[in-house]
Amino acid sequence: MLRTRSLDINTMVAPLCNGLLRQAVTCLRQSRQTFANRPLSRDALRRLASTLAVLEQRDGKLNMSSLASISAAKKVGGSIHGFVAGSNVKTVADEAAKVEGLEKVIFVENGAYDKGLPENWAPLLVENIKKGGYTHVMAGHSAFGKNLMPRVSALLDVQQISDITDIQGEDTFVRPIYAGNAILTVQTEDSPKIVTVRGTAFPAGAAEGGSASVEEGTDPKAECPTEWVSEDLAKSDRPDLASAEKVVSGGRGLKSKEEFDKLMPPLADALGAAIGASRAAVDSGFADNSLQVGQTGKNVAPQLYLCAGISGAIQHLAGMKDSKVIAAINKDPDAPIFQVADVGLVGDLFEKVPELTEKLKSS
């Protein structure tokens, strides 16, 4: 349609200012083509989507929550390759080869990659992305993915799309913005398309049933100017917060670390839940930073999110409002948390939480 009309204009006005107009029309046609036609023809000619899913490992064990990037890649279609790197990583590669949906696992055996430092990881990924000619690269929106993938994107001159929650086509992605208060659907022409994936928005994927081939990748052995010094990780026997089925979470209303430690762990134990906290609770020192749920902490979407003493600021809601069932105990009947809670109990948490814990234990 565009073409016929522009042709008409051309023939009609051509004697007047032929060259200039033609130039403008060509310009217009090209710019239209960019978004409307290219993906289509690309799709029609060859369905060649191929995704590199960056998998995480720690001490020779595959990080299961990083498998969400494989589930996301399945939505794009085409072939999916997994990528792991580190020392003694062949065993991790073999483990990953069993993950359903993977066609190939590429591994790079080198202890320099154990700590996930982006300075040498980024050149490593760039090399292997170029070698494999991938159309998509996906990683979890974890501390590792957040740190690394934008660096990779910059090296490839690509505008990354962060923390996607849905895929609507090979070039169209959905992600929350403004602390989850708006949902953005965005289209990209960049190639490869680099995205980080919100773990709770995609199924974890089956760790069994696959039979991918395992192949060694290229190692550019880039120098790393950064030295890893140490880490201090909170140890816990409880389920991992980001992937737990149930989460109990405490806020400012708990008043002190002593009360937090007295009330929350027994409730978590009674439910087999992970423990979370609001920013207020973390800032006041009631709970460890790594337990923070919200825009700047973790995103969780458990079957049950039970919170006590949390008012429900938008930054907190950003991290938990995709939970299946939300239950809240708060003494303020007007607390915003009650606007999203499926089950709300107005009352003093210092009475209600122990009572709830007891009744859950005996039931």
Added chain:
Amino acid sequence: MSSKLRILVPVKRVIDYAVKPRVNKAQTGVETNVKHSMNPFDELSVEEAVRLREKKKDVEDILAFSAGPAKSQDILRTAMAMGADRGIHVVEEKTELEPLGVAKLLKKVVEEEKRNLVILGKQSIDDDANQTGQMLAGLLNWPQATQASKIEIDGETVTVTKEVDGGVETVKANLPMIITTDLRLNEPRYASLPNIMKAKKKPLEKKSLSDYGVDAAKRLKTIKVTEPPARQGGGKVEDVDGMISKLKELGAL
């Protein structure tokens, strides 16, 4: 041998964190006719830069930078009132810059202004991308430390404690370096009235994208912006027994 710190703190004007954003009728974005302020993570960057000088580190100068509409100037004045020495404002009304474009712009600023330390917020609370600092580090091929909760500088060596999943991690690198801030890093100060007055006299340079020769054309096309699905809340129960039976009914127990 220690070199003087020439710090760059990029700051962004965003919708105030306490305002609940509303999606516009045309579904092209959110209503922007609301209160704006400095991105909270950028306040932390400015604060940290100022504290480095207060800790008697050898700080040559602190340069605040922002790219965006004319009103971004207010944010730069705030940064200067907090203690930044001067500002550069790349005035850009039409295009909303994406992290890659900003990173390319910042690379030019770093080179022209001979910066050796850039402290950025870990993410802006509007697009929640969490990319710019890492992209800048990649473009410059500098070391990066993201989500910093503690920064120690000893001569050329920078030691940073970072917030990671499940705890903290410490890394060390030499200047020049890129650091992004996490909420735990510090408690930003309020600018006092005398300092706000003084900030009005500090130099603020206005520039344009073309001055830096940066192509910051948008790569991503917004298809639509929608409201998130609303939750049906408000189901209150009388007591703990009521709560347990309702949770059972909902299949959560």
